[in-house]
Amino acid sequence: MARGTSRLEEAGVSTPRVDAEILAAHVLGVPRSQLLLSDGFTDETLLPFVQAIEKRATGVPVQHITGTAPFRHIELAVGPGVFVPRPETELMTDWGLAALAGHSRPVVVDLCSGSGAIALAVANERPDAKVYAVERSPEALTWLRRNAAARADAGDPHITVVEGDITDPSVLAELDGAVDLVLCNPPYVPSGTKVAVEVDHDPPQAVFAGEEGLDLIPAVIATAGRLLAGGGSFAVEHDETHGAEVPALLREDTRFAVIRLRYDLAQRARYTTAHKG
Ligand SMILES: C[S@@+](CC[C@H](N)C(=O)[O-])C[C@H]1O[C@@H](n2cnc3c(N)ncnc32)[C@H](O)[C@@H]1O
Numbered sequence: 001m002a003r004g005t006s007r008l009e010e011a012g013v014s015t016p017r018v019d020a021e022i023l024a025a026h027v028l029g030v031p032r033s034q035l036l037l038s039d040g041f042t043d044e045t046l047l048p049f050v051q052a053i054e055k056r057a058t059g060v061p062v063q064h065i066t067g068t069a070p071f072r073h074i075e076l077a078v079g080p081g082v083f084v085p086r087p088e089t090e091l092m093t094d095w096g097l098a099a100l101a102g103h104s105r106p107v108v109v110d111l112c113s114g115s116g117a118i119a120l121a122v123a124n125e126r127p128d129a130k131v132y133a134v135e136r137s138p139e140a141l142t143w144l145r146r147n148a149a150a151r152a153d154a155g156d157p158h159i160t161v162v163e164g165d166i167t168d169p170s171v172l173a174e175l176d177g178a179v180d181l182v183l184c185n186p187p188y189v190p191s192g193t194k195v196a197v198e199v200d201h202d203p204p205q206a207v208f209a210g211e212e213g214l215d216l217i218p219a220v221i222a223t224a225g226r227l228l229a230g231g232g233s234f235a236v237e238h239d240e241t242h243g244a245e246v247p248a249l250l251r252e253d254t255r256f257a258v259i260r261l262r263y264d265l266a267q268r269a270r271y272t273t274a275h276k277g
Helices: 002-010 016-028 032-037 043-057 062-066 087-099 117-125 138-153 197-201 217-227 245-252
Strands: 068-071 074-077 107-111 130-135 160-163 179-184 228-237 256-263 269-276
Touching (some): 002 016, 016 032, 016 062, 068 117, 087 179, 107 117, 107 217, 217 228, 245 269
Parallel strands (some): 130 160
16 A cells, blocks of 8 residues: 555655555455455455556546546446546535525436536435436436436436537426526636646546636526526536636626625635526
């Protein structure tokens, strides 16, 4: 374990110890919390561990090596072709779940759903909700459908997966004015931004959104404005540099009120919330 950690440290991995532990737990088939109690590596498990460490040292995300990413109380299957869900997005999901307090059988839409992280976390924590997940990429949809089926097998409610472009006004038109909560983590990184080597493993169309990074957000706001019922809640994640632009875009759309910029634990502008007036 110590050698794995120092190999990752040498390679410039920002969380060498955590990643070495996750990979060891994966190879040994035990929860990370039980690593200290395990018998350690055998002749059969040492080589896969060394191979996993070497992969990680070249910048392959730990989630692509284990094939899973945790998100709130669930695990998502991830790999090439789908965006790896990030812990920051758990904060926005938390806000959305809090906004549902007091609603029974709410209707929830996750725009730009990727692996289905947000939609499936909501279904897991609010089993009375009717949840829709909209995604355009065929590769991401394969992961999303697989995750939705796995969560349903685990006992969570089925979500409705919609293959569609969130800029298309006919997407989910049958729900216009009937949705209680719209959440969206769209692509928002300005093209040309130098990103961490791990981000190169995410599909570019999941990460970048034009020169300013704002190509998709006006359509996200328009779609949320169309779908939401009066009083419905909306949150959109965005780049930390868009703390002025996204609230301004929401103010321009006169359907929204109570527009608030929200920060992550490191005090970076992370998402903006609003309610339909
Ligand atoms: C940043 S990822 C977020 C994935 C997931 N919601 C999460 O938080 O992990 C953005 C997703 O939006 C999808 N996407 C990009 N443009 C889209 C569009 N016009 N319509 C629908 N989905 C789109 C991408 O394929 C990608 O899966």
